[in-house]
Amino acid sequence: MAKRDVVADILCRLNAFIEQGGQIPGTVDGKVNVLALCRELGLAEADAQHFHRKDAIKSAVNVLAEERALRAIGARGQPMEVAEQKLEERISRAQSDARQDAIAATEASAAISALAEELRAAQGEVSELRTQNRALTERLRLVEECGLVFDTGNW
Numbered sequence: 001m002a003k004r005d006v007v008a009d010i011l012c013r014l015n016a017f018i019e020q021g022g023q024i025p026g027t028v029d030g031k032v033n034v035l036a037l038c039r040e041l042g043l044a045e046a047d048a049q050h051f052h053r054k055d056a057i058k059s060a061v062n063v064l065a066e067e068r069a070l071r072a073i074g075a076r077g078q079p080m081e082v083a084e085q086k087l088e089e090r091i092s093r094a095q096s097d098a099r100q101d102a103i104a105a106t107e108a109s110a111a112i113s114a115l116a117e118e119l120r121a122a123q124g125e126v127s128e129l130r131t132q133n134r135a136l137t138e139r140l141r142l143v144e145e146c147g148l149v150f151d152t153g154n155w
Contacts, residue, residue, distance in 0.1 A: 006047070007056050013041040014060060024061060026070045032061060034073060 017040060025036035034048045051057050051073055062072040 006050050007054050010041070010043065010047065010050060010054075010057050011060060013043065014057075014064075017041055018064065024064045024068055024070060026065075026068065030069070031071045031075060032065045032073050034061075037061070 022040060025033040025040065027033045034051045035045055037051070038045055038048050051061060058073050065072055
């Protein structure tokens with residue numbers, strides 16, 4: 001059995017397909033759908049590799065794809081479309097906003113911790129002053145009632 005001339009076989013099928021009015025199928029993101037094209041041409045899915053590896057096949061399909069405004073076979077590295085670029089910009093902005101929010105949250109947390117510490121110190125001081133106030137009020141009451149004066153040395 002003679003070995004199949006892959007390039008000639010595929011190009012012959014592709015030519016017949018186009019002459020019959022067939023169009024190169026595309027994916028939802030605007031690229032050539034090689035597997036669907038293999039099915040349309042009556043080829044095995046394993047033959048899809050030839051569309052990527054054989055330059056004669058690839059260039060013929062890419063010319064036809066260009067007519068349908070499809071991106072060429074293996075066109076992953078081509079520039080993104082406008083909608084994709086806008087999406088990338090929105091993602092980038094959201095990431096930047098998230099970083100700024102994280103920084104602000106960290107700063108706010110530090111400020112809250114510092115204020116909480118100041119509040120604890122002030123509450124301790126208020127408690128101590130209330131205790132002193134009660135003691136002094138009691139002494140004043142004793143002085144007024146009995147006329148006694150206490151020498152404590154520090155008040």
